[in-house]
Structures are given as C-alpha cells and as structure tokens.
Amino acid sequence: MQEPSFDALAAEAAAGLKGDRELYLEIKEELQTHLEDKAAKYASDGHDEEESVALAKKSFGSPLDMAAELVEANRGRMRLRGLLRLGFNALVIPLAIVLAIYVGYGRLARLSWIQATTASFVDSGGPTKYKLPALPFMGIEEDPLASSDLHQLRADEQNAADIHRYWEAHRSDSDSNIYYAYYSLFANENTVTHWKRARNEQEKEELYAAEMHHGEQLEPQNALYNTSLAIYYLQKGMIAKEERAKGPEVPQTDEVWNRHAFELGIAELQNAARKPYLHTYQMEVLRKKLVAIPAPRFTEDYLQLLMVASSETFPEYAKWRALARKIPGCARLLLAEGRRADAEAVMDTWKPLSLLLMRDPSNSTLIKVLVARAVATILSEKAAEIYDRLGATAKADEARSLSARLEKEYKDWKTAGNARNDASVALHGSIMANTLLPVFSNTPSTMQELTPGRMHDHVIAEEVAVQIVMLLLMLALLGTVGLGALWLLQMRRAAAIPFLLLPPAKEMARALLLGLVLPIVVYWVYSRLPGIGGREFGWRGMWPRFIIELGAVGLVMIWLPAFLIKRYIHRRCEGLGIALPPRKEEWSSGWKVYSIVFAALLLAAVALFFATQVHVTFELVAALLMAAGLIGAASRYALKKRREHGLYYGTLARSMAAVYAFAILFLAIIVQPWLLYNEAQWLRRDTICFGYLAEKQNIAGFTSIEAKTVQRLNAELLTAMGEKP
Amino acid sequence: MPFNTELVGSTVELLVLKLLAERAMYGYEIIQIVNERTDGAFNWKEGTLYPVLHRLEGNGFLVTEWQAGDSGKKRRYYKLTTKGRGHAEEKVAEWRTFSGSVNAVLCGPTTQFGR
Numbered sequence: 001m002q003e004p005s006f007d008a009l010a011a012e013a014a015a016g017l018k019g020d021r022e023l024y025l026e027i028k029e030e031l032q033t034h035l036e037d038k039a040a041k042y043a044s045d046g047h048d049e050e051e052s053v054a055l056a057k058k059s060f061g062s063p064l065d066m067a068a069e070l071v072e073a074n075r076g077r078m079r080l081r082g083l084l085r086l087g088f089n090a091l092v093i094p095l096a097i098v099l100a101i102y103v104g105y106g107r108l109a110r111l112s113w114i115q116a117t118t119a120s121f122v123d124s125g126g127p128t129k130y131k132l133p134a135l136p137f138m139g140i141e142e143d144p145l146a147s148s149d150l151h152q153l154r155a156d157e158q159n160a161a162d163i164h165r166y167w168e169a170h171r172s173d174s175d176s177n178i179y180y181a182y183y184s185l186f187a188n189e190n191t192v193t194h195w196k197r198a199r200n201e202q203e204k205e206e207l208y209a210a211e212m213h214h215g216e217q218l219e220p221q222n223a224l225y226n227t228s229l230a231i232y233y234l235q236k237g238m239i240a241k242e243e244r245a246k247g248p249e250v251p252q253t254d255e256v257w258n259r260h261a262f263e264l265g266i267a268e269l270q271n272a273a274r275k276p277y278l279h280t281y282q283m284e285v286l287r288k289k290l291v292a293i294p295a296p297r298f299t300e301d302y303l304q305l306l307m308v309a310s311s312e313t314f315p316e317y318a319k320w321r322a323l324a325r326k327i328p329g330c331a332r333l334l335l336a337e338g339r340r341a342d343a344e345a346v347m348d349t350w351k352p353l354s355l356l357l358m359r360d361p362s363n364s365t366l367i368k369v370l371v372a373r374a375v376a377t378i379l380s381e382k383a384a385e386i387y388d389r390l391g392a393t394a395k396a397d398e399a400r401s402l403s404a405r406l407e408k409e410y411k412d413w414k415t416a417g418n419a420r421n422d423a424s425v426a427l428h429g430s431i432m433a434n435t436l437l438p439v440f441s442n443t444p445s446t447m448q449e450l451t452p453g454r455m456h457d458h459v460i461a462e463e464v465a466v467q468i469v470m471l472l473l474m475l476a477l478l479g480t481v482g483l484g485a486l487w488l489l490q491m492r493r494a495a496a497i498p499f500l501l502l503p504p505a506k507e508m509a510r511a512l513l514l515g516l517v518l519p520i521v522v523y524w525v526y527s528r529l530p531g532i533g534g535r536e537f538g539w540r541g542m543w544p545r546f547i548i549e550l551g552a553v554g555l556v557m558i559w560l561p562a563f564l565i566k567r568y569i570h571r572r573c574e575g576l577g578i579a580l581p582p583r584k585e586e587w588s589s590g591w592k593v594y595s596i597v598f599a600a601l602l603l604a605a606v607a608l609f610f611a612t613q614v615h616v617t618f619e620l621v622a623a624l625l626m627a628a629g630l631i632g633a634a635s636r637y638a639l640k641k642r643r644e645h646g647l648y649y650g651t652l653a654r655s656m657a658a659v660y661a662f663a664i665l666f667l668a669i670i671v672q673p674w675l676l677y678n679e680a681q682w683l684r685r686d687t688i689c690f691g692y693l694a695e696k697q698n699i700a701g702f703t704s705i706e707a708k709t710v711q712r713l714n715a716e717l718l719t720a721m722g723e724k725p
Numbered sequence: 726m727p728f729n730t731e732l733v734g735s736t737v738e739l740l741v742l743k744l745l746a747e748r749a750m751y752g753y754e755i756i757q758i759v760n761e762r763t764d765g766a767f768n769w770k771e772g773t774l775y776p777v778l779h780r781l782e783g784n785g786f787l788v789t790e791w792q793a794g795d796s797g798k799k800r801r802y803y804k805l806t807t808k809g810r811g812h813a814e815e816k817v818a819e820w821r822t823f824s825g826s827v828n829a830v831l832c833g834p835t836t837q838f839g840r
C-alpha cells in the first residue's frame with residue numbers, strides 16, 4: 001500500500017482542523033484508515049495494489065470539498081475545546097500554582113507574624129522582627145493591640161511617648177490601678193519618656209518618685225509602689241556583696257554609693273513591709289491582652305497566646321531577685337555603721353515581704369511560685385545569719401526553721417513523682433504534654449484529657465505531609481509545563497511540536513479518585529482504627545512508622561494519578577498516530593527522567609522545609625533554581641536521546657500538567673481545609689495544653705494542669721511559712 | 726438510479742443513527758452496510774458520511790473510541806450515547822410519520838383511483 005499518498009490526502013481533507021491539533025490528528029488518522037480499508041476492499045475484489053490505491057483515492061473525491069464540510073461539521077466543538085484549553089492554561093494551572101503557594105506562604109506568614117507580634121509584647125525594645133506581608137483571608141491581624149485603650153499595655157520603647165501621653169490623660173480612670181501596676185513594673189529610663197527631658201539626676205529621681213507616689217495614691221494598701229521605689233533607691237544607693245561579679249579582682253564587699261538614696265530605700269522597704277497586700281495585676285493585664293487578640297483557631301494562635309502569657313511573667317523577676325540580695329546587704333551595712341536597731345528593722349522586713357510576694361494574686365504560674373519560694377528561701381537563710389550577728393536568737397531560730405521547712409517542701413515536691421502518670425503521659429500524651437511532664441508528674445490526667453493533644457499532633461504532621469505533597473505536585477506541574485515549553489522551543493519540525501491533551505472528565509475523575517481520594521480515605525480509616533492505627537508516641541518505632549506511612553501515602557498520591565493519566569495519554573497518542581517509543585525504551589528513558597526529576601523535587605522540598613527554619617527567601621529561590629536546572633538537564637538529555645519520539649514525550653509532559661493542577665486544587669480546596677478544621681477541633685478539646693487559654697477567663701497558670709499544680713505548691717509553701725493558704 | 730442529493734442528505738443522519746443503535750461501527754463499515762442493505766442503491770462517499778458523524782459527535786449523540794478489530798487494525802468506532810439513543814428514536818418516529826404521510830398522498834384515496 002502507498003500509505004504516504006493516503007496520508008497526504010487525509011491531511012489535505014483534515015487541513016481545516018489544524019487549529020485543534022488533537023482533532024486534526026484524530027480525523028486525519030480516521031480518514032487514512034478509511035482509505036486503507038477501501039483500497040483493501042478493491043484489492044480483495046481482484047484489483048492490483050496500484051489500481052486499488054488509485055480507485056480508493058478517486059472515489060474519495062475532492063479533499064478540498066471534504067475539508068470545507070469537515071470544518072463546518074466540527075466548528076462548534078472546536079470552539080468549545082479551544083475555550084476549554086484556554087481556560088485550563090489561563091485559569092486552572094495558574095490557580096493551582098497560586099493556591100499551592102498561598103497555602104505554603106500562609107503558614108510562613110502566620111509564623112513570621114506571630115514572631116513579630118510576640119516581640120512587640122516583650123519589653124526589651126529589641127530590633128523589630130521582619131513580618132511577611134499578610135495576604136487576604138489569612139486571618140492575620142496586623143497589630144491586635146493597636147487600639148488606643150490598650151496602648152498603655154505596650155511598654156516598648158517605640159511607643160513610650162504615646163504611652164506617656166495616654167497616662168497624662170487617663171491616670172485617674174477607674175481601672176488605672178491595673179494599668180499603673182503594669183506601668184510601675186516596666187518603668188525605666190526607656191519607658192518613662194519624660195526622664196529624657198530631665199536636666200539632671202535629681203530631676204529624674206523626682207519624676208520617677210512622683211509617678212510611683214501617684215500609683216500609691218490610686219491604691220494606698222498595695223505594697224507594689226513602695227517596693228518599686230525601694231528597689232529604685234537601693235539600686236542607686238548601694239551594692240550588696242551578693243550582687244558583685246565574682247572574681248579575685250572584684251572586692252566582695254557591701255558598699256554605700258549614695259547616702260540619700262540609701263536612706264530613702266530603707267524607708268520605702270519598711271513602708272512596703274507594712275502594707276497589707278501586694279498586687280502586680282499581671283494576670284489582669286494578661287487577660288486584657290488576651291481578650292484583645294482575635295479568638296484562637298489554629299496551633300499558631302495558641303502558641304502566640306502562650307508566648308504572650310509567658311512574656312507577661314518575666315519583667316518583675318529582676319526586681320524580686322534584686323530585693324532578695326539588697327535586704328541582707330542593707331542590714332549588714334547598717335550593722336557595720338553601728339545602727340543595730342535599724343539593721344534589725346530592715347531585716348524584719350524579710351518575712352512580710354516574702355509573704356506579700358507569695359500571696360500576690362498574680363502568682364499563678366509555676367515559675368512565679370518558684371521565684372517567690374526562692375526569694376523567701378534566700379531571705380530566710382540570710383536573715384538567720386544577720387539575726388545571729390545581732391544576737392536575736394529567737395528570730396534567727398525562726399528564720400532557720402522556716403528556711404529548712406521551705407527547702408523540705410520544695411524538695412518533696414520536686415522529688416515526689418507519679419511513675420504511673422509519667423508512663424501514661426509518655427505513651428498517650430502529646431508532644432506538648434510530654435514537655436510539661438515534670439509539671440504533670442504529680443497531677444494525674446485521664447486518657448480523655450490526653451487524647452485530643454495527641455490527635456492534634458498527628459493532624460499537624462498530616463498537614464505538613466499534605467503541604468509537602470502539594471509542593472512536590474506544584475514543582476511537578478511547573479516541571480511538566482517547562483518541559484512542554486522546552487520541547488516546543490527545541491523541536492524544529494512543526495509536526496513534532498507537542499500539544500495539550502486534556503483528559504476527559506471521566507478519566508480525570510478516575511485518576512483523582514483512585515490516586516488521591518482512595519489513598520487518603522484508606523489512610524484516614526487505617527490511622528484512626530483503634531489497635532491497628534494506634535497513634536501513641538510511646539510505641540517503639542512510632543515516629544519511623546509514622547514517617548513511612550505518610551511517605552507511602554504521599555508517594556502514592558504523587559505517582560498513581562500521574563501513572564493513570566500517563567496510561568491514558570499513551571493510549572490516546574496511539575490513536576492519534578503519534579510515533580510511540582517501544583515500551584521497553586520508553587520505560588527505561590522515562591524511568592531515568594523521572595528518577596532525576598523526582599530527586600530534584602525531593603531535594604527542593606527538603607531545602608524548602610529547612611528554609612522555613614532559616615531564611616525562606618534565598619533557600620526557596622535556590623531550591624527552585626536547582627530543581628529547574630536539574631529538570632532542564634534531564635529534559636535535554638531525554639530529548640537528545642529520543643528525538644524521534646519528541647512529539648510523544650512533549651505531549652506527555654504538557655498533558656500531565658492537567659492531573660497535577662487538579663490534584664493541587666483537590667488538596668488545597670478540600671483536603672487542607674478539612675485538616676485545618678480537624679486541627680481546630682482537637683485544639684479546642686485539648687483542655688490540658690491549649691483549650692484552657694481559649695477561654696481567656698480566670699487564667700491561673702498557662703495550662704489547666706499548671707494551675708492545679710501551682711495551687712497545690714503555693715498552699716504547701718504557705719503552710720511551711722506557718723500561714724493559712 | 727442516482728438519487729437527488731438533497732433527498733440522500735436528509736436521510737443520512739437517520740440511517741446512521743439507526744445502524745449505530747444496533748452496535749458500535751466505524752465509518753467505512755457503515756458505508757459498507759448501507760450499501761449492502763440497499764443492494765447498492767445507496768453508495769455513500771466519505772464526504773457524505775463523515776461530516777454527519779462529526780456533527781452528531783459534536784452534539785453529544787455519539788462517542789468514539791479507537792479499537793482494534795479482528796485483523797488487529799485500529800479503527801475509530803462510533804457508539805450511541807444515551808442522548809443519541811433518544812435522538813435516534815425521535816428521528817425514526819419522525820421519519821415514519823413523514824414517510825407515512827408522503828405515501829398516503831402518493832397512494833391517494835383507494836376508492837377513487839381503484840375504480
């Protein structure tokens with residue numbers, strides 16, 4: 001048979017359909033087969049080959065007339081298919097890429113926002129953290145505490161002027177005691193801006209004293225302002241030997257620097273010890289801050305609340321530590337000057353001040369209770385020493401006895417564990433619960449309390465797995481689009497230019513159902529089955545097993561849909577008369593290309609994963625460039641080796657983009673939101689670590705388990721001091 | 726006897742639908758069967774059949790699939806969709822009414838001419 005002549009005739013008849021490459025090839029192939037069948041019929045009727053071909057061609061009629069008829073008959077669907085391709089190229093692929101980036105970027109932006117916001121709560125006035133710009137619908141509030149009512153809760157240097165203006169206007173408001181207590185804790189040369197305007201040290205001192213006395217007027221029974229003034233004056237007036245840096249060249253002595261400040265400090269110390277209570281209002285301030293922050297939904301939100309809560313407890317530690325060192329120093333200095341009565345009076349402040357600190361209603365976190373205990377222990381030990389020198393034996397014995405009891409209570413609390421509870425938390429608890437294990441040890445928790453945290457951890461791991469799969473799919477999508485473009489540029493013959501074969505809806509649905517939905521459903525059911533799926537971290541090999549499980553599901557999700565669509569495209573190319581490589585060669589060449597591409601994508605993913613921990617911009621760009629370079633090299637290799645099958649490989653690459661795009665859309669629109677919903681649900685139910693903060697009311701301790709522990713420890717320490725809890 | 730082109734054209738769609746209602750067929754096969762069943766009276770050209778097939782396919786009445794026949798050669802088979810089956814039934818019913826009416830006129834009232 002003279003097939004080339006049939007080919008030319010069929011091509012001429014189908015020429016009007018060239019605008020739709022797939023349709024053109026298909027109709028041309030159909031007409032060519034028709035002509036071959038016809039010639040075969042003539043041959044079977046007794047004509048020789050040449051006659052048969054000639055008769056078949058003759059009976060075909062004018063190819064030009066046929067071309068016009070075919071264009072007319074196919075006009076409608078050509079337009080529709082053209083629109084579909086345009087929509088796919090212009091909408092589906094960009095949407096898939098944008099969504100994949102949005103999901104990944106969203107998480108990074110939230111993390112950077114939380115870092116920056118947290119930094120703004122910490123009062124060190126450190127460098128401003130860089131924030132990634134928020135995109136719409138990310139649920140990111142630029143500055144949750146920017147409203148004027150809360151301005152006074154932000155004591156960082158940048159806002160010092162505003163804060164002070166606010167104070168001038170609102171210093172006598174009904175709830176000013178809360179804000180003023182907070183102000184007193186943070187007041188220093190950075191925050192009390194008008195100090196900078198003071199002409200000399202004297203003026204500076206007067207301004208600070210005026211601020212503290214104003215606080216005392218607001219709440220005369222609160223020891224906070226006298227304590228703050230005492231520490232301020234004593235820091236100016238003296239140094240205790242315990243405060244000096246250690247070293248042979250540093251004289252380990254107590255020393256008065258400023259007599260005036262020293263005397264004022266001693267007076268304020270005694271004033272403070274006479275007050276009935278100390279209230280720092282830190283929990284009230286924390287509550288106000290937490291209420292101002294949008295309701296928590298995801299892990300980052302809860303972590304932010306935790307960070308805000310923890311930042312709220314630090315500032316006053318330095319003051320209490322200084323106090324614990326100054327009081328014995330003061331007493332020793334007074335003793336050395338022969339002022340025995342004054343020395344005894346100063347030392348007598350140790351117990352009332354320790355008790356004031358222990359009874360501070362804001363003393364509701366473990367670290368604060370431990371600081372109060374440490375202050376009381378240090379003071380009692382030093383007091384015993386000073387009382388001995390003063391000859392006040394009864395007082396010395398009492399101080400020694402209280403010191404021993406405090407120490408014993410603390411040691412008992414520290415060493416008394418609950419092995420059964422420890423084992424239960426290790427096996428059934430979340431990562432966070434296990435971090436809190438020392439606190440947990442004496443405070444048993446039930447399975448019902450522990451399970452949500454553990455499930456939350458697993459959902460987080462699943463989210464990360466889905467994000468990695470989405471990233472790989474996005475890189476695969478970009479890779480296939482790039483490969484198609486590369487072939488388009490490099491193949492010189494027009495006939496070998498690849499085109500987009502859009503799989504029909506049925507094929508696409510099958511690939512997505514079998515390749516994505518089914519693995520996810522199977523994994524979901526398997527991972528939640530009691531016994532088989534067990535999610536206990538304490539199980540031996542749990543993490544490797546978890547990584548293997550998620551890795552296997554991820555690989556199936558990347559490979560299976562692509563495999564199914566590739567099979568369809570192969571079949572379709574066969575129908576369109578596109579030269580196909582022998583199966584063995586195709587497999588071998590394809591395997592090489594995929595291995596290189598997959599390795600590149602994997603490297604890029606790993607690089608990106610670490611980039612989120614280091615600095616995203618450079619590593620992301622580097623990872624993408626690396627992946628693009630490797631894919632480019634792989635494609636050049638494949639093209640060079642298999643040039644005669646360029647149309648097949650190019651078309652395959654270009655058409656695979658469809659399945660990757662739809663897979664990304666499926667994961668971004670259905671799977672990811674579903675996981676986020678699960679994350680929010682488990683967080684809400686995790687009463688041990690997170691759910692407690694969500695209530696934002698009656699906060700005692702960062703977590704419920706801490707609150708229980710703190711309550712008990714505080715009561716034990718007060719009992720040790722001979723007080724009623 | 727060669728038929729009027731318009732007359733042939735108006736029946737191609739009907740006959741194609743009717744044949745495909747029996748089973749899936751490829752283009753050349755349809756031409757052959759029509760030729761056999763009409764004892765060579767209908768000898769369709771490619772230009773007659775394929776535009777009709779493609780129009781029906783474009784309208785969703787037919788779907789196609791490349792299949793290997795007995796000889797192993799791959800051909801493009803046309804198959805009726807559910808929509809196409811309904812359309813075929815409508816067309817056949819329409820033709821029956823139409824041809825009945827034409828025949829009624831051609832045959833005339835038997836009482837007048839018969840006598």
